[in-house]
Amino acid sequence: MTTPESQATWTHRAVLIGVGVTIITEDGQSTATDRSLKGAVQDVHDVKEYLTKCATPVKITTLTATKSPEEDSHNAPMEATKDLPTFDNVCNILEEAIEEGKKGQSKFVYIHYSGHGTRLPNHE
Numbered sequence: 001m002t003t004p005e006s007q008a009t010w011t012h013r014a015v016l017i018g019v020g021v022t023i024i025t026e027d028g029q030s031t032a033t034d035r036s037l038k039g040a041v042q043d044v045h046d047v048k049e050y051l052t053k054c055a056t057p058v059k060i061t062t063l064t065a066t067k068s069p070e071e072d073s074h075n076a077p078m079e080a081t082k083d084l085p086t087f088d089n090v091c092n093i094l095e096e097a098i099e100e101g102k103k104g105q106s107k108f109v110y111i112h113y114s115g116h117g118t119r120l121p122n123h124e
Contacts, residue, residue, distance in 0.1 A: 010057040013097050013106040017085045018044030018064040019115030021077060040115035041066045047112050059106065061093050065115075085115075 018041040041064045051058045063085040065077045077084055100106040 010059045011105070011107045012054075012056050012058040012110070013100060013108065014048075014051050014058050014060045014110045014112065015090075015093050015097060016044045016047055016060060016062045016064075017090065017111075017113045017115070018042075018062070018066075019085050019113075021065050021067045037115050043114040044112065051110075058110075059100075061096075063089055063093065 020037050020039075020041040044062055044064055048060055048062055051060055063083060064079055065084055066079060068076060068078045082089065094111075097106065097109050101109065
């Protein structure tokens, strides 16, 4: 999720989000419908590669949802739950970036989103 740069060395922050499949979360279970955007996650990986080559160190967090190539995966994303672009994970990362900014740790934040949206069940 986050690259291991020393906290003392970076002043730039990047949050990279790639949604290659639609994630439906029900009772803590994540499943992915087969409307795969094959380029969305690769786009995030390409941006991450570019940012790691910058002269200024960047603390990078990636949240991605990739359809598993395995037939018996029941359309579950390949990534661990903590690395999925869920509402909670995105909010947590953004709150972390805000706190780092308040402390003067990060001076610049870049947010990159590639993909389509995620559906959540209706909560009334």
